[in-house]
Amino acid sequence: MDIEIRRLTPELAEAYAHFFDVTPHDVNIDERKCYCVTWRSDNSYDDGNHWYPTREERRSHAIQFVRTGSLQGYLAYHGGEIVGWCNANADCRLCVDYLRSFWPIEEYRADIKVKSVFCFVIAPELQRKGIATRLLERVCKDAADDGFDFVEAYVNREFVYTDHDFRGPLAMYKKCGFTEYAEREGRVVVRKALK
Numbered sequence: 001m002d003i004e005i006r007r008l009t010p011e012l013a014e015a016y017a018h019f020f021d022v023t024p025h026d027v028n029i030d031e032r033k034c035y036c037v038t039w040r041s042d043n044s045y046d047d048g049n050h051w052y053p054t055r056e057e058r059r060s061h062a063i064q065f066v067r068t069g070s071l072q073g074y075l076a077y078h079g080g081e082i083v084g085w086c087n088a089n090a091d092c093r094l095c096v097d098y099l100r101s102f103w104p105i106e107e108y109r110a111d112i113k114v115k116s117v118f119c120f121v122i123a124p125e126l127q128r129k130g131i132a133t134r135l136l137e138r139v140c141k142d143a144a145d146d147g148f149d150f151v152e153a154y155v156n157r158e159f160v161y162t163d164h165d166f167r168g169p170l171a172m173y174k175k176c177g178f179t180e181y182a183e184r185e186g187r188v189v190v191r192k193a194l195k
């Protein structure tokens with residue numbers, strides 16, 4: 001399948017928002033369109049303000065976060081259209097602290113660079129064709145090139161294939177060379193060492 005992976009850059013902010021406008025996700029309820037706004041590294045997260053109550057607010061904040069570089073990841077293109085998204089970011093201390101309530105994520109040493117994979121959205125008609133895998137492979141390749149020590153993700157041992165499985169299946173991470181690093185009550189931290 002002809003898929004091109006591109007890193008999300010500020011000039012793609014509107015195209016990114018459009019992908020969420022038109023791609024069914026999160027049980028396809030319009031008011032739950034997320035624009036992946038939670039997973040970002042900006043300081044406004046400090047207010048506990050990681051979510052915005054209306055779709056319009058999430059859309060406009062997401063565009064700003066992409067433009068300022070606090071919302072990072074990769075887009076999958078097919079036939080000139082965006083068909084997939086992977087949120088992968090670093091220095092998201094507040095996101096990771098939030099996830100620590102659920103996953104046994106260790107405190108990071110200051111000298112270790114960790115890239116976190118937070119979310120995937122693949123267009124429903126193109127799921128199970130290897131697009132999330134391609135995105136994950138690219139995350140790992142670029143993270144290695146950029147000097148990261150690990151790529152890390154936070155998954156559920158039981159993949160039940162609902163919109164809550166947006167973190168991606170454990171089987172996919174294992175195929176991409178990740179290993180299980182820690183687990184608490186079925187929530188598994190997986191890591192791929194890059195050095």
Ligand SMILES: CC(C)(COP(=O)(O)OP(=O)(O)OC[C@H]1O[C@@H](n2cnc3c(N)ncnc32)[C@H](O)[C@@H]1OP(=O)(O)O)[C@@H](O)C(=O)NCCC(=O)NCCS
Binds near residue numbers: 025026130163172
């Ligand atoms: C979960 C998801 C990311 C997988 O993306 P994908 O491109 O279909 O995944 P891939 O084709 O790369 O599959 C990789 C591996 O993951 C596993 N996998 C993927 N989909 C699966 C499914 N439905 N059931 C079981 N295993 C699955 C398989 O091991 C698969 O490898 P295989 O096809 O060789 O067996 C995708 O289904 C998705 O986007 N779901 C919706 C997420 C969502 O709603 N996000 C927004 C939340 S607000």
